[in-house]
Amino acid sequence: MSNMQPAVRPPLDVFIVGAGFGGIYMLYNLRKLGYSARIFEAASDLGGVWRNNCYPGARVDSEVPVYDLSLEELWRDWTWTEKFPGFEELRRYFDYIDQKLEVRKDISFDKRVVAAKFNANMNRWEVTASDGTVIQSRFLVLCTGFAAKPYTPQLKGIERFRGISHHTAKWPEKGLDMKGKRVGVIGTGASGVQVIQEIAEDVEHLTVFQRTPNYAVPMQQKKLDELEQKKLKNIYPAIFEHRRETFFGLGYTPFSKNLFEATPSERLLHFEEQWSLGGFRFMIRNYADFISNQAANDEVYKFWKNKVRERLHDPEVQEKLAPSIPPHPFGAKRLSLEQHFYEVFNKPNVELIDLRQCSITETTSEGILTADGVEHKLDVIIFATGFDSVTGGITQIDIRGLGGKSIKDKWTEGVSTNLGMTAADFPNMFFVYGPQAPTAFSNGPTCIEIQGNWIVNCIKHMMDNDLACINAREEAEQEWRKKVLYLGSLLLINKAETSWYYGSNIPGKVIEPYMFMGGVQNYDKIITEVASQGYVGFDLC
Ligand code: N01
Numbered sequence: 110m111s112n113m114q115p116a117v118r119p120p121l122d123v124f125i126v127g128a129g130f131g132g133i134y135m136l137y138n139l140r141k142l143g144y145s146a147r148i149f150e151a152a153s154d155l156g157g158v159w160r161n162n163c164y165p166g167a168r169v170d171s172e173v174p175v176y177d178l179s180l181e182e183l184w185r186d187w188t189w190t191e192k193f194p195g196f197e198e199l200r201r202y203f204d205y206i207d208q209k210l211e212v213r214k215d216i217s218f219d220k221r222v223v224a225a226k227f228n229a230n231m232n233r234w235e236v237t238a239s240d241g242t243v244i245q246s247r248f249l250v251l252c253t254g255f256a257a258k259p260y261t262p263q264l265k266g267i268e269r270f271r272g273i274s275h276h277t278a279k280w281p282e283k284g285l286d287m288k289g290k291r292v293g294v295i296g297t298g299a300s301g302v303q304v305i306q307e308i309a310e311d312v313e314h315l316t317v318f319q320r321t322p323n324y325a326v327p328m329q330q331k332k333l334d335e336l337e338q339k340k341l342k343n344i345y346p347a348i349f350e351h352r353r354e355t356f357f358g359l360g361y362t363p364f365s366k367n368l369f370e371a372t373p374s375e376r377l378l379h380f381e382e383q384w385s386l387g388g389f390r391f392m393i394r395n396y397a398d399f400i401s402n403q404a405a406n407d408e409v410y411k412f413w414k415n416k417v418r419e420r421l422h423d424p425e426v427q428e429k430l431a432p433s434i435p436p437h438p439f440g441a442k443r444l445s446l447e448q449h450f451y452e453v454f455n456k457p458n459v460e461l462i463d464l465r466q467c468s469i470t471e472t473t474s475e476g477i478l479t480a481d482g483v484e485h486k487l488d489v490i491i492f493a494t495g496f497d498s499v500t501g502g503i504t505q506i507d508i509r510g511l512g513g514k515s516i517k518d519k520w521t522e523g524v525s526t527n528l529g530m531t532a533a534d535f536p537n538m539f540f541v542y543g544p545q546a547p548t549a550f551s552n553g554p555t556c557i558e559i560q561g562n563w564i565v566n567c568i569k570h571m572m573d574n575d576l577a578c579i580n581a582r583e584e585a586e587q588e589w590r591k592k593v594l595y596l597g598s599l600l601l602i603n604k605a606e607t608s609w610y611y612g613s614n615i616p617g618k619v620i621e622p623y624m625f626m627g628g629v630q631n632y633d634k635i636i637t638e639v640a641s642q643g644y645v646g647f648d649l650c
Pocket of ligand 1: 167168169170171256262295296297298299300301303318319320321443446464493494495496549607608609614
């Protein structure tokens with residue numbers, strides 16, 4: 110047998126990057142149609158963001174079952190213990206997904222994809238992992254999520270620091286015992302809020318370094334009962350159907366009334382009701398014009414400010430956390446859901462540093478030095494400083510399309526995609542939950558399923574019709590970009606100084622809306638129409 114040629118492995122039909130909700134949903138649906146598919150995942154197990162973000166207090170801000178995948182094989186027998194589950198329970202959910210769908214057998218873990226190159230002669234992608242593994246496939250689907258690239262600011266002298274420092278999204282898998290330690294948290298976005306409220310009780314001293322006050326609203330967490338969930342199972346299909354018909358994919362129907370059409374007492378009652386119901390209702394079920402009309406927005410801010418101040422003892426802390434003059438319109442940055450975040454600042458072991466008044470000068474071997482000359486002695490520094498969101502997960506891979514052009518270069522002057530799922534000159538490549546789609550401007554599983562279904566149907570269309578290549582047209586891409594920028598300009602959202610919605614949180618990143626802000630239900634309609642018209646705006650061959 111020595112004269113036998115080595116077997117040439119046929120290329121995969123579809124290669125997928127990432128084993129979070131997006132990658133798993135793609136894999137499941139592609140396999141169902143009989144296509145070969147494989148996932149490479151940089152982490153050591155399933156879960157995507159829920160694998161990397163295992164900092165104390167990490168939990169989701171969409172409610173279940175709206176945060177579930179809508180596959181009956183999954184929801185039929187699964188029960189949650191909390192309305193907003195924490196990362197441990199979400200990881201158990203991913204284990205359950207594998208138990209039911211057997212996804213792990215088609216996933217290689219600890220495999221970080223570093224490059225992908227399109228071979229135009231063969232109409233194939235050649236994908237390379239950091240360990241040198243190379244795989245060829247007809248289609249490439251990037252399911253890297255919107256938060257795959259953590260951002261850590263380069264503090265002067267950080268290498269001198271003798272304590273421990275971690276970014277929240279690179280938290281040690283085994284956890285970190287912070288009992289009795291002096292801990293500093295930089296950043297008060299969603300991650301900061303969660304970690305701060307979770308650890309304040311245990312640590313000896315907590316120093317919170319806040320640059321911009323975060324508008325956090327009550328999560329109104331609730332324990333869930335198994336029986337109660339079982340009784341609701343017959344309406345789950347309707348819940349999943351309805352979520353994709355709503356603007357944020359969360360199933361809350363927006364309130365249609367404008368703020369000044371209501372009397373002050375009516376307004377107060379409405380605010381109170383949404384506040385007590387919790388979650389994102391105070392945003393989504395608020396008055397229709399509050400996110401486009403500054404005067405209406407000011408009223409919402411006033412209500413929020415008073416609510417927060419009621420919970421704080423010290424007037425100086427009140428002014429730092431809920432200032433008299435709003436730093437940006439209410440809702441311009443993604444709201445965070447809190448449980449007892451504000452009460453933390455009444456504790457004697459917690460100190461709040463307002464970086465707008467007194468910035469960080471450098472890191473010393475002992476801690477952090479601020480502009481007033483004070484050295485804040487620390488054993489642990491937690492960077493809750495966010496992500497190079499939405500595009501970072503894609504551009505950190507060296508992806509090269511037609512003519513060897515890289516996606517990073519293509520997007521240097523601003524992002525252009527067709528329908529937030531494809532890019533011109535990157536044939537047979539798709540992305541889920543990425544730029545210029547509803548993405549984090551919506552409930553994750555809703556967006557992922559809408560896009561996932563579209564991509565799977567597109568691949569099926571190509572396979573059924575013996576088509577080798579699909580490429581977005583330049584002019585369709587320009588149209589889509591115009592739409593995304595226009596929709597982003599209609600809202601007060603563009604008024605925040607540093608926002609990952611606009612890329613302004615990352616030094617040097619182009620400032621523009623990175624997501625489609627026109628609503629999940631409208632996005633769904635547009636992309637469905639493109640497919641039903643035979644993929645208008647694409648070249649197929
Ligand atoms: O990141 P962020 P995040 N010096 O960018 C500060 C999702 N998520 O990880 O506001 C000092 O929001 C920065 O300050 P400023 C969710 O979609 C969800 O918290 O730019 N500070 C800000 O306070 C969320 O929106 C969940 O002035 C610096 C913070 O760091 C998204 O992920 C949980 C700084 C970054 O906040 C991102 O949230 C966690 C610097 N140089 C995350 N640079 C849930 O499901 C940045 N900051 C609940």
